[in-house]
Amino acid sequence: MGSGASSGPKESGGLEFYWDFRSPPSRCVHMTLKALGAKYDPKPVDIFKGEHKKPDYLKINPAGKVPAIKIGNFNLNESRAIATFLCNKYNTAAAKKLYPRGAQQRAEVDRLLLLSDEVDGAIQKQINLGAVMFAGGRPSPDQMPEAAKSLKLVAGYLQNNNWVAGNNMTIADFFLATPFWLYEICTSEDDQDEFFSYEGGSTVKAWLKRIRDLPYFEEVNAKGLETFKQIYSSKV
Amino acid sequence: MGSGSSSGRQEVELYWDYRSPPARCVHMTLAALGEKFTPKPVDLFKGEHKKPEYLAINPAGKVPAIKVGNFCLNESKAIACYLCNRSNTAAAKKLYPKGAQQRAEVDRLLLLSGDVMDLIQKQIAMFTVIFGGGQPKPENMDEAAKSLKMVADYLENNNWVTGSTMTIADIFCSNPFFLYDSLTTDEQQKEFYSHEGGSTVKAWMKRIRGLPYFDDVNEKGLEAIASVYKTKLN
Numbered sequence: 001m002g003s004g005a006s007s008g009p010k011e012s013g014g015l016e017f018y019w020d021f022r023s024p025p026s027r028c029v030h031m032t033l034k035a036l037g038a039k040y041d042p043k044p045v046d047i048f049k050g051e052h053k054k055p056d057y058l059k060i061n062p063a064g065k066v067p068a069i070k071i072g073n074f075n076l077n078e079s080r081a082i083a084t085f086l087c088n089k090y091n092t093a094a095a096k097k098l099y100p101r102g103a104q105q106r107a108e109v110d111r112l113l114l115l116s117d118e119v120d121g122a123i124q125k126q127i128n129l130g131a132v133m134f135a136g137g138r139p140s141p142d143q144m145p146e147a148a149k150s151l152k153l154v155a156g157y158l159q160n161n162n163w164v165a166g167n168n169m170t171i172a173d174f175f176l177a178t179p180f181w182l183y184e185i186c187t188s189e190d191d192q193d194e195f196f197s198y199e200g201g202s203t204v205k206a207w208l209k210r211i212r213d214l215p216y217f218e219e220v221n222a223k224g225l226e227t228f229k230q231i232y233s234s235k236v
Numbered sequence: 237m238g239s240g241s242s243s244g245r246q247e248v249e250l251y252w253d254y255r256s257p258p259a260r261c262v263h264m265t266l267a268a269l270g271e272k273f274t275p276k277p278v279d280l281f282k283g284e285h286k287k288p289e290y291l292a293i294n295p296a297g298k299v300p301a302i303k304v305g306n307f308c309l310n311e312s313k314a315i316a317c318y319l320c321n322r323s324n325t326a327a328a329k330k331l332y333p334k335g336a337q338q339r340a341e342v343d344r345l346l347l348l349s350g351d352v353m354d355l356i357q358k359q360i361a362m363f364t365v366i367f368g369g370g371q372p373k374p375e376n377m378d379e380a381a382k383s384l385k386m387v388a389d390y391l392e393n394n395n396w397v398t399g400s401t402m403t404i405a406d407i408f409c410s411n412p413f414f415l416y417d418s419l420t421t422d423e424q425q426k427e428f429y430s431h432e433g434g435s436t437v438k439a440w441m442k443r444i445r446g447l448p449y450f451d452d453v454n455e456k457g458l459e460a461i462a463s464v465y466k467t468k469l470n
Contacts, residue, residue: 062389074337078344085340104307107318111311117350156295 015040018060019067020047022224024178025079026067031174032083034216035098036090040069080113083171097168108165112157112172116179122150123179127186132235133228139186139236148198150179155200158207169211177211180204181221185229248273248319251293252300253280254457257353257411258312259300264407265316267449269327273302281464313346316404330401341398345390345405353412355383360419362461365468372469374424381431383412388433391440410444413437418458419465 017033017040019026033040045051045066053064061068061077068077069085076082087099100106124130126147131137154176157164164172184192196205211217250266250273252259266273278284278299286297294301294310301310302319309315320332333339357363359380364370387409390397397405417425429438444450 076340076344078347081340081344081347084343085336088336088339103318103322106321107307107309107314110314110317111309114311114314 013039014071016043016070017041017067018043018045018057018069020045020052020224022227023047023066024182027221027224028171028174028178029067029069029079029082029086030220031214031216032086032098032171034220035169035171035174035214036086036092036094038086038090080116080175083174084113087171098171100165100168100170105165109170109172112164112170113175115153116172116175119150119153119176120179122153123147123183127183127232129182129186129228129232132186133231141191144191144195145198147183148195148201151196151198151200151204153200154207155203158203162207162210164207173207173211177208180208181225182228185225186232245322246305249276249303250274250300251276251278251290251302253278253285255460256280256299256457257415260454260457261312261404261408261411262300262302262315262319263453264449265319265331265404267453268331268402268404268407268447269319269323269325271319271323276303313349313408316407317346320404331404333401333403338398342403342405345397345403346408348386348390349405349408349411352383352387352409353415355380355386356412356416360416362415362419362465366461366464369468372419377424377428378431380416381428381434384429384431384433384437386433387440388436391436395440395443397440406440406444410441413441414445414454414458415461418462 015038017029019030019042021027021030021044045057047066051057052061052066058064060070060075063077065077067079067082068075069082070076076085084099087095089095099109124147126140126143128137128139132139154164161167163169164176183195187195195201248266248271250262252263252275254260254263254277278290280299284290285294285299291297293303293308296310298310300312300315301308302315303309304322309318317332320328332342357380358376359373361370361372365372387397390409394400396402397409416428420428428434
């Protein structure tokens with residue numbers, strides 16, 4: 001499943017990847033590692049068992065969240081900062097496509113990485129993932145029009161392109177797609193048919209398929225999404 | 237504003253409202269870079285950010301935005317990084333270091349600045365007060381003050397959040413605290429900064445306020461927001 005998969009400390013160049021396979025931001029970083037073909041030493045952190053709050057992990061990431069990485073004495077948290085760091089560190093052709101070096105092209109990706117907050121915010125108005133999973137909250141199906149604003153927003157960037165930043169896939173595609181994967185696991189097929197019928201829906205669907213077709217997509221995302229799906233549907 | 241832009245490079249047009257916090261972060265960055273720019277004021281209170289001419293620049297209808305030739309960019313953090321990336325000056329390399337690790341430190345803190353602002357807003361509730369008939373929530377001061385420890389933990393014994401050099405991370409992370417100071421009373425500030433991390437953050441803010449361009453960029457804007465905010469409270 002690709003050459004970049006887990007290796008021991010020696011082959012990994014000392015890059016340790018701390019993550020939970022269920023955590024959406026963790027999976028964005030994991031996708032980046034796969035896309036880069038980067039070697040790393042996998043350090044799973046089970047957030048359902050509270051391992052992210054244990055003293056050993058807090059030394060790695062005092063914020064007590066996943067993902068995080070460690071290279072020698074350098075620790076880094078915040079999934080987007082990690083993704084851009086990994087691309088900056090690797091001087092490969094792949095890295096330069098995933099996070100372009102030219103100022104304007106890079107700015108396009110930076111702007112899109114920031115936009116992922118807005119896309120997630122819109123989607124969450126309907127699915128309310130965190131509250132449903134952990135705090136006894138409910139989904140808000142009447143908020144679908146609000147959630148669907150995310151489709152028009154992202155489709156605006158896709159237009160005649162395969163990827164949100166243009167002709168090349170970049171890390172922005174991973175981060176912007178994430179809320180839509182969550183939407184799919186939290187809603188019924190009928191809901192999804194209705195959702196994707198809003199403006200921008202077919203463009204976004206085609207783009208999501210492009211990402212789902214990546215060779216490492218299943219390995220990174222399938223189990224995590226399935227687990228969330230089971231928990232979410234058991235709560236509603 | 238200095239003449240650091242290299243000849244032959246297109247000039248930056250800055251679309252901004254002097255009151256808008258993210259717009260002032262970009263303005264600070266331009267000033268720190270010594271970069272000339274063409275100011276294009278957009279009056280938010282007159283709704284100029286929603287007019288078709290402006291939406292052609294920034295379809296998201298917010299400030300700030302920049303235009304360089306045909307290239308338009310929004311999102312203050314993306315703009316600040318872009319301005320540093322396109323400049324080859326020594327100032328730019330310090331404000332947004334090129335080395336992967338040093339850059340990651342700044343990138344992580346730029347993201348943190350959003351968390352800092354969110355915490356501050358839990359008390360001052362700037363948007364709801366000015367635009368939504370709401371009230372500030374002084375009972376949330378302890379929550380808001382978590383921002384102080386958050387930033388102080390990065391400052392430690394250093395002058396700047398990433399260490400010994402000022403970067404754009406200092407501009408973005410300090411912005412919420414200057415906003416806090418302009419929208420609260422002296423007594424509230426005394427109590428706020430008495431929380432853990434408060435004295436470290438205060439000393440760092442003093443360093444930033446001492447920058448030659450700080451008043452130019454921020455003074456009028458902070459006063460103007462404070463004036464509107466206080467009118468709405470009464």
